Amino acid sequence: MTQPDTPLKRTPLHAAHVRLGARMIPFGGWDMPVQYAGIVEEHRTVRSAVGCFDVSHMGEFEFRGPDALRVLQRLTTNDVATLEIGQVQYSLLCYEDGGIVDDLTLYRLTDDHYMMTVNASNIDKDWAWVSRHLDGRVEARNVSAETGLIAVQGPHAARLVGRLSDVDVPAIGYYHFRQGRVAGVPGIVSRTGYTGEDGFELYLPATGTEEVWERLLAEGKGDGVAPIGLGARDTLRLEMKYALYGNDIDETTNPLEAGLGWVVKPAKGPFLGKDAIERVRAAGPSRRLVGFEMVERAVARHGYPILHGGAAVGVVTSGSYGPSVDRYIGIGYVPAALAAVGSAIAVEVRGRGQAARVVKTPFHPPRVKR
């Protein structure tokens, strides 16, 4: 993905990660922490206490003006008209052929001011796509470089963020946010995340992000806080069957087969990709993204073939050991006829078919605020 001679980008917390002894890896063009204490331990910290993730590499675009709503309705698949001030919406950008440009969260800050959060590795592509579809009275800005983002996730997240913030943290509902200060730094406190636990994503000015990070780790000691790397972020989201762009969804997958039909709202009017997606809906998706667990002992990995009756019928898009479920689990595309819970499949691991079965997802019960 990245040219070997392209220097890796650094988040505002890069020096803090190095000081903490993190193991750094290239991820989507960024030099990011994959682990600090160890992936399994960090995973368990988030499920049982609270962890802080640097996700400053993610991108943020702002949209402002009387036509912002109209432009966003055309760009995204979900119904932006239902989004209230202070609310967050999960959504997608799609190409005309229904393939996914990116998945995103959309924030409504004021009547005609929105913020879109996109995946780090897609910032340039998304910004080009969005820019091509601007028209009328809307001003868009790519504020990714000046915005830091810390995710604070786990059952103790609310009390930790609550102590450090001047906003009424307990009152924030799931997929809602408030603007205010955390550790004295102004930003957005959003009750969202990518782990299945209660928690927050803190949008901060890049210049104040390290101050907030240090305060969270210092003041959260009694809550059992620890810094969490991308490795545990991946196993936590896998146990929830949250899609990861580039692994489970991309420009060759459509939202319906990916199980994301719930954020596609054709009744709202026209949007990019609508016709193609509606054709898929009418015919029924030919394949579906399902969760499976290994019946035989083997670890499924991204790209491994899924077999049925000895023939390759699908592909694993994500797979690993799930520390909280203590099983080898994965997600992947299978023909629609094999998508039902209980379907027997196999995963080809090093040339051998290993038995697996389609299971109910999420793999681990979510404990987000309801």
Added chain:
Amino acid sequence: MATYPAELRYTREHEWAKIEGKRARVGITHYAQDQLGDVVFVELPKVGARVTQMQAFGVVESVKAVSDLFAPLSGVVIEVNEELTKQPERVNRDPYGTGWLVVVELANPAEAEKLMGASQYEEFLKTAGGH
């Protein structure tokens, strides 16, 4: 316990062998387990399988990585650490003890001359191995 015990012999692929007469107990080094991170799966040959020096004989998988295991010495597998099926994390916690992988009946004990001693291995880690 020493990070690289003096009584063991080491490969460039980060396995160790503890040679006792015509047998050798085999595992992966502290460096290997640290680089892999949390080991979640180990695939080992069955008792009776033949292994060949510096040929792959099994696989160790961490959360993020899949890595081949290379035989330090040729021979026949006479013991397999079945406990690793249930507790693969032993490879991380105790790589030279309860995290051992197999015991091999050696076909050619002279092959041990091709392996490194502890100080040589540590020197190797500082240069080629420490990438």
